[in-house]
Amino acid sequence: MEATLPLLILVLPLLMFLFLGLFGKYLSHKWSGIIGTLGMGVTMVIAYYTAYTYFFSGDFVDAAGNRLQYVVFDQQWLSLWGDLSINLGFLLDPISALMLVVVTTISFMVHLYSNGYMRDHHGVYETGFQRFYAFLSLFSFSMLGLVVATNIFQMYIFWELVGASSYLLIGFYYTKPSAVSASKKAFIVTRFADLGFLIGILVLSYCTETFNFMSMTSSSVGEGLYHVDVTSAEGVKTMIESRAGQMFLGGSIMTWALVLIFMGGMGKSAMMPLHIWLPDAMEGPTPVSALIHAATMVVAGVYLVARLFPLFMVNELAGGAALDIVTVVGALTAAYAAIVACTQVDIKRVLAFSTISQIAFMMVSLGVSRGDVGENLGYMASMFHLFTHAMFKALLFLGAGALIHAVSSNDYTAMHGLRKHMPITHITFLIGCLAIAGIIPFSGFFSKDEILASCFGNSMVAYVWMSLVAGLTAFYMFRLYYLIFWWKEHKVHEGHHAPKDQPWTMTLPLIILGVVAIFCGLVPFSEMVTWNGHPHHAHINWTVASVSLAVSIVAIGIATLMYRKENSLPAKMRSLFPRLWQGAHHRFYFDELYMFITHKIIFNSICKPIAWFDRHIIDGTMDAFAAITNKASYAIRGLQSGNAQSYVWVYLLGALVLGGGTVAIIFLFF
């Protein structure tokens, strides 16, 4: 494959960003939207072509039918010492090709959708419309750079870029204090997690003596082609032979490295207890939530674990606990977020918690993925769910955006009974709900079934736990659905102020994503995406599937009973578990806990001494510097007299002292 075409996938969004960012103000709002959308559309087509070539051309499959990793290009960017260098490159393998498709598709839908969303009811564009598109392009560029990274440092660079563009987009309404504080919160929390990530990278590269993914986990099988193979990969060998086995605080160095890297993933993917930024991030414009905080950026943590999965496997075989930690964190987060989602009023927050819960599903799926069970079904299931979830969650968010745009409020209390007014939004939203609830034949059914099947094969506890969470998922999604589209209608929705379906730029993405959300479960994933490229034929595990289907249907039934019409059941339920409801409604006081820790403990015990040190020692040193410099400068000012004779004098003296002095020193002291 030529390197130029895949390169365009990165270059185009970057150019769009620069163009719209620098010259956007000279363009009309309309045209900057059109240009941004077209640019992303072209990127999407190229990404599709690239992924298609990768999967179906047959050039990237070895004799045994394994899919290989292909390095399209890899340019040294910064040479450190020895053989260690940082490259910038483009890696094609099953998961990066998958992510290229996901990111460009959702990004394009969001670009298109924003043409309608970022206007008010009279069609007047919001201020900063060009800036919005510039940032969207920047985000797309960063995310695409992240997924095609050939080494962990490149990934880290783009990881931070993604974080920065997320910050910019959450804080898009920078005149709104809540948006500003939400953007800060998101940035600081993820940045804190990235501290662990960075340390993890350093520890890992210390063990493996490379940053490069291919030398870590694969062996070369030809020009630019690599086969994932943990038994012969150099990085793994180096790691096992060298220091990785050393113990530190109860874990081997390797386990520590992987857990620290996973911490970075926990931050970006909003795993408990680092999830607190994601619900607040809903302050950003809804298309942004759909793109960044539902479909692409937040799954970066899952992608990271998947990218390093061979190392996790090695760790697991060596008796390390890294994968178990992934499982436990995922399982706790999934349940926590699902419970909280049942009690939220703001529809975007419900979706946010649902996102956290679904990402936790993917994490669990990776965590229970083991070499001996169904050829690592969990890995494939996780990526499968990532794919389907991206589609139906983007759909749900964009639907929510249409609703919010129509009624100008985020709360379901302002919606109720919208099904007649907004039929397209209604149908597509319902499709999204059915997909996420895992109802056959919608896409979510297939991916969730694979996840539960892999849990089933690994541990009964995980299976039962995750099945219950799946039931909760169906419950809170249908609670949301009924509260928005059914229940009694508001009086204000009568007459010409009635909410209606939005312009085509907004409904078209809904329809497309709706269709995709129905059918994308039929993609033969197990033949395309596996951890070592070896395809296998998965089949639906009907035991698991029928149980989970039953659970979902029961949950939907309960939701129907409680929320289809206004009745007293919800209030009764609430009074049955008052503590639980209160706790969940306040998200189990995580924010308050963080406030307490940061304001009371960290500020007093760490920040204050540091501030004192900074003010007195550091500033003092600098002030002393400045004072000495100033004095010295004042003292020698006479040297520059402006008098040519004295210049020559100094010159001559300088030459004589230089020569004579050196001679004297040499003969006196040596």
Next chain:
Amino acid sequence: MDYSQFLAMKQEIGLLVVFLLVFLYDLFAPRYAVAGSDKKAVKGISTITVVLFALYTVYGFFCTVGDAQLVFGGMYSTTPVVATIKNILNVGVLIVLIQSMQWNASEPQIMRRAEFYELMLITLFGMYLMISARHFLLFVIGLEAASLPLAAMVAFDKNKYESHEAAVKYILTALFSSAIFMLGLSFVYGLTGTLYFDKIAEASVEGSGMLIVAMAFVMAGIGFKLSLVPFHLWTADVYQGAPTSVTSYLSVISKGATAFAFMVVMVQVFGQFYSAAWEWMLYGLIILTITVGNLFAIRQRNMKRFLAFSSVSQAGYIMLGVIGANDMSLAAMMFYILVYIFSNLAAFGVIQSIENKTGLVGMDSYRGLSKTNPRLAFAMMLAMFSLAGIPPFAGFFSKFFIFTGALNVGTTAMYVLVLIALINTIVSLYYYLLVVKAMYISDEECEIATFKSKCSERLALVITVGGIILLGIVSVVYNSLLVLTENPV
């Protein structure tokens, strides 16, 4: 005589052709009367010079391939590294030429601009000879050819008192430094009986104090052009008095070329014996140069004087590449000079276009510039950031590499030297940011009204600002220099 030896001098011959074409054009080209004056000026000479020189610059890049050649009885040497150094200088000269177009179009400069270009090309030719010389006679010819016409260029603002003063100070100090240099050479000749670089190195008498004095005089003579402390005193007055185009030429091209020549002389002639002696001498000079340059820079209120002292301390940083004396520090030094050319010329470009428009060069006049001329202020800010070494601009990387090169030597003394240099970057940060503060933070009414700069000025600024940004990001440039210097001079 084997005339094919001239083929080794591809770049010199190219430059000579450019010079002759400009000269002939000046002689025979049509003239037109300048409005409001009875004098006549040559048409289009600026454009022709710039275009010819641009073509020649491109041509220069084809000269970087080929083997090292030593011709004319070992007097003249060229290698890919030397050719690359000359190309770096060419790029700088091209920018200076573009920058000077606007000034050269002004009255009364327009009548004599051809001479200005011719003088500049001659000095460049002298610098070429300095860099390529492997015999001190050729070196002296180059040195003088590079020095004397510059005095005429410094005095080019015939009607300005400061310009005369600067020229007189310059020529006095130049002659004096030449005298000291020659005295040093006569010592060398007396002790070794030859002026060939390699033969001096072979014949050098172990432990001769005389030779150390000779070395100090040679160092002083070249140190004058580099404006190393204490041979720098002329710098501020000359930089301030000279026309800004000449100042920028002096501060980057003349300095850069001399730095390379200095390195060759030190490493090839004196490097063999007493390498400790010259390194310690240079050690002291570097500390003095960086520190004193900085200490004076913080007091200046005139932009040109300010940049004069800044360039004094920058020369100290460049010398870190000489003292490192390994492949990496040679590459780092080439990169440093390249970056320094872009950064300093960006600053001078802004100063020049403001001076051409308003005649103001005081730092106080720059207060609030960001409001009236945001683009100029932005270019100036980038230049200051790059000179101060703030990442991600090129200046950061050039400082980083040159420090790394010096640290590669691995002695404690080197660590101390780099530490002192680092402390000095903090001081320099202060005065570079003073300019940025004046332009951006001061909310006073700006003296400089909004104006549209001329095409040529803009072109030069775009090139330099582009260089500042790109050289920081594109690692290819430094890497290719590094590959090149693995085959040393």
